[in-house]
Amino acid sequence: MAQISIDRLVLGTPLPTLLLQRHDGLDTIRNANALARDIFGTEIVDKPLFKVLRDAQIFDMLDRVFDTQTNQTCRFQRDVARSTMYYDATAIWMGPDQAVVQFTDLTDLETANQMRRDFVSNVSHELKTPLAALMGFIETLLGPARPDPVAQERFLKIMNQEAQRMNRLVSDLLSLSRVEETQRMRPTKTVCLNDILTSSLEVLQPTAQTNNVQITTQGLDQRVCILGDWDQLVQVFVNLMENAIKYGGPDNTVVLTLVGSVYEQTLRKTCAIVRVKDHGPGIDAVHLPRLAERFYRVDDHRDRKTGGTGLGLAIVKHIATRHRGRMVVQSQRGQGAEFSIILPLAAEINGELVSSS
Amino acid sequence: MVNNHIASAFDRDLDKIQAQIMKMGGLVETAIRDAATAYELRDLDLAAKVRANDKTIDQIEETINDECSKLIALRAPTAIDLRLVLSVFKVSSNLERIGDYAKNMAKRTIVLEGLANSHDRRLGLKRLAREVELMLKDALDAYVNRDLDLARDVIARDMDIDQMYNALFREFLTYMMEDPRNITPCMHLHFMAKNLERMGDHVTTIAEQVVFLVTGQRDEDERDKGDMTSSDPEMSKTSKG
Numbered sequence: 001m002a003q004i005s006i007d008r009l010v011l012g013t014p015l016p017t018l019l020l021q022r023h024d025g026l027d028t029i030r031n032a033n034a035l036a037r038d039i040f041g042t043e044i045v046d047k048p049l050f051k052v053l054r055d056a057q058i059f060d061m062l063d064r065v066f067d068t069q070t071n072q073t074c075r076f077q078r079d080v081a082r083s084t085m086y087y088d089a090t091a092i093w094m095g096p097d098q099a100v101v102q103f104t105d106l107t108d109l110e111t112a113n114q115m116r117r118d119f120v121s122n123v124s125h126e127l128k129t130p131l132a133a134l135m136g137f138i139e140t141l142l143g144p145a146r147p148d149p150v151a152q153e154r155f156l157k158i159m160n161q162e163a164q165r166m167n168r169l170v171s172d173l174l175s176l177s178r179v180e181e182t183q184r185m186r187p188t189k190t191v192c193l194n195d196i197l198t199s200s201l202e203v204l205q206p207t208a209q210t211n212n213v214q215i216t217t218q219g220l221d222q223r224v225c226i227l228g229d230w231d232q233l234v235q236v237f238v239n240l241m242e243n244a245i246k247y248g249g250p251d252n253t254v255v256l257t258l259v260g261s262v263y264e265q266t267l268r269k270t271c272a273i274v275r276v277k278d279h280g281p282g283i284d285a286v287h288l289p290r291l292a293e294r295f296y297r298v299d300d301h302r303d304r305k306t307g308g309t310g311l312g313l314a315i316v317k318h319i320a321t322r323h324r325g326r327m328v329v330q331s332q333r334g335q336g337a338e339f340s341i342i343l344p345l346a347a348e349i350n351g352e353l354v355s356s357s
Numbered sequence: 358m359v360n361n362h363i364a365s366a367f368d369r370d371l372d373k374i375q376a377q378i379m380k381m382g383g384l385v386e387t388a389i390r391d392a393a394t395a396y397e398l399r400d401l402d403l404a405a406k407v408r409a410n411d412k413t414i415d416q417i418e419e420t421i422n423d424e425c426s427k428l429i430a431l432r433a434p435t436a437i438d439l440r441l442v443l444s445v446f447k448v449s450s451n452l453e454r455i456g457d458y459a460k461n462m463a464k465r466t467i468v469l470e471g472l473a474n475s476h477d478r479r480l481g482l483k484r485l486a487r488e489v490e491l492m493l494k495d496a497l498d499a500y501v502n503r504d505l506d507l508a509r510d511v512i513a514r515d516m517d518i519d520q521m522y523n524a525l526f527r528e529f530l531t532y533m534m535e536d537p538r539n540i541t542p543c544m545h546l547h548f549m550a551k552n553l554e555r556m557g558d559h560v561t562t563i564a565e566q567v568v569f570l571v572t573g574q575r576d577e578d579e580r581d582k583g584d585m586t587s588s589d590p591e592m593s594k595t596s597k598g
């Protein structure tokens with residue numbers, strides 16, 4: 001093929017493509033299309049290949065291409081600003097001293113795999129810890145503690161706690177997967193946030209009492225309706241208030257506020273806002289961006305007693321997203337924490353103006 | 358004319374050697390990544406692959422040393438050119454050491470598989486390995502592009518590695534005190550963390566070579582080691598080779 005046509009082919013290919021020239025055992029980039037320059041840099045033409053990418057697989061592949069005069073493929077990965085890009089690289093033999101290399105981006109696929117692996121490894125770790133404790137106690141009960149009723153009672157209590165911990169984890173995981181299943185289905189029923197909040201409060205009253213926490217409310221006397229999933233929304237507010245009670249500490253107050261309608265700049269919609277504010281120790285700024293990650297817990301809350309699964313806020317965020325809404329956290333160390341759920345109003349979701357009072 | 362010809366032949370030889378260095382660097386980057394993945398996923402085949410690939414790394418180092426010796430003998434480089442060739446020696450020997458540490462991690466992964474450990478949370482070591490891998494990437498990028506700023510950044514990041522290592526060390530120590538059955542597995546985990554921390558030191562040496570190449574001087578301020586344990590991992594403990 002004439003050199004001009006090869007160059008035109010390289011430039012016109014809709015995949016990142018390099019044209020390499022091999023001379024005296026060294027490969028030089030002779031041409032590169034815009035997509036390849038996006039990946040490897042704008043000034044790569046005429047540079048030796050080793051200055052542009054450093055991957056033994058690619059070097060070996062090119063040796064094979066020139067040795068056997070055949071086309072070859074290999075996997076190739078590259079770190080860009082701390083995140084990894086994955087490619088399939090195909091090298092086409094173009095003659096004794098030229099080869100074309102094309103890259104297919106597999107990053108999305110690989111990232112999805114990685115996330116699944118992280119998730120599985122987290123779940124197994126979280127399940128294994130209580131399970132190992134249970135097995136240890138069973139062993140003791142069958143062995144050394146068999147004749148000791150006092151020890152038995154104590155161990156059974158701990159075993160009960162551990163079993164409940166596993167139970168919480170499994171039900172949170174199930175909720176999460178159910179929410180994920182419905183993620184793309186818009187809720188169609190009209191529900192009223194004031195009713196949902198009243199119901200969530202009833203669920204939490206016992207917990208609040210045990211911890212001697214006072215929950216005060218604002219704005220619950222107005223009717224504020226959205227298109228929503230009743231059970232999921234109850235779950236959102238129960239999770240948030242439970243956190244406020246648990247992490248806000250005993251003998252404290254939690255304020256639950258319902259704001260009927262505000263224009264939300266970020267969502268460009270008129271929205272309702274539900275705020276849950278506690279007066280506990282708050283959350284350090286470094287943790288804020290990661291709170292809704294699965295299994296993320298602030299270090300000092302990792303201990304067994306608070307008994308969290310680290311899935312609560314992940315569930316909250318998913319449900320908010322399904323309702324086309326957002327979760328916003330405001331907190332500073334020592335200033336308490338405020339979690340806001342912003343939800344577009346019913347009328348706005350339908351795109352028509354309906355009075356909701 | 359004649360001079361020019363000699364200079365460019367030298368450059369060409371040197372480029373070929375540098376291409377080898379980059380290939381070696383790529384292999385070592387892969388070795389770190391694969392050693393960490395093998396550990397994370399308990400992938401013993403991958404661990405075995407890391408061990409096998411270390412031979413290739415050693416071979417390239419030998420080739421590089423031969424080529425460098427030839428280059429010095431043949432072209433008798435002076436001043437700056439000599440500095441370049443010597444830096445190649447230094448970089449390749451540090452890469453070779455890093456490869457050894459990755460191999461050692463892979464060995465311990467295989468040993469660990471046979472041991473029960475209730476505290477084997479695999480994310481901490483993985484994160485440390487990732488930092489070291491990125492540090493090596495930047496060090497090699499800095500070397501190839503003679504990028505002084507990037508090299509100094511790498512040198513500064515060695516402190517983070519030391520801190521992450523110290524945190525892991527404390528974590529493993531807690532587990533060992535909690536339950537004596539954790540001692541053996543946690544010793545292996547600790548040595549793996551230590552391997553990574555040592556890799557960080559070798560990466561730093563590579564970055565220091567870049568500083569030396571570009572400025573002709575070594576940076577003054579002594580590196581802060583920040584290592585509170587001061588025990589060196591006995592690489593031979595899991596049997597050598």
Ligand SMILES: Nc1ncnc2c1ncn2[C@@H]1O[C@H](COP(=O)(O)OP(=O)(O)O)[C@@H](O)[C@H]1O
Pocket residue numbers: 239243244247248278280281282283291296297298299301307308309310311312313314337
């Ligand atoms: N109101 C709050 N005050 C302080 N920390 C909080 C609060 N709410 C959540 N957190 C922190 O965020 C983490 C994640 O919360 P969540 O996802 O509900 O998990 P869990 O409560 O099961 O641990 C908690 O472990 C806690 O460290």
Ligand SMILES: [Mg+2]
Pocket residue numbers: 239242243308309310312313
């Ligand atoms: Mg919670």
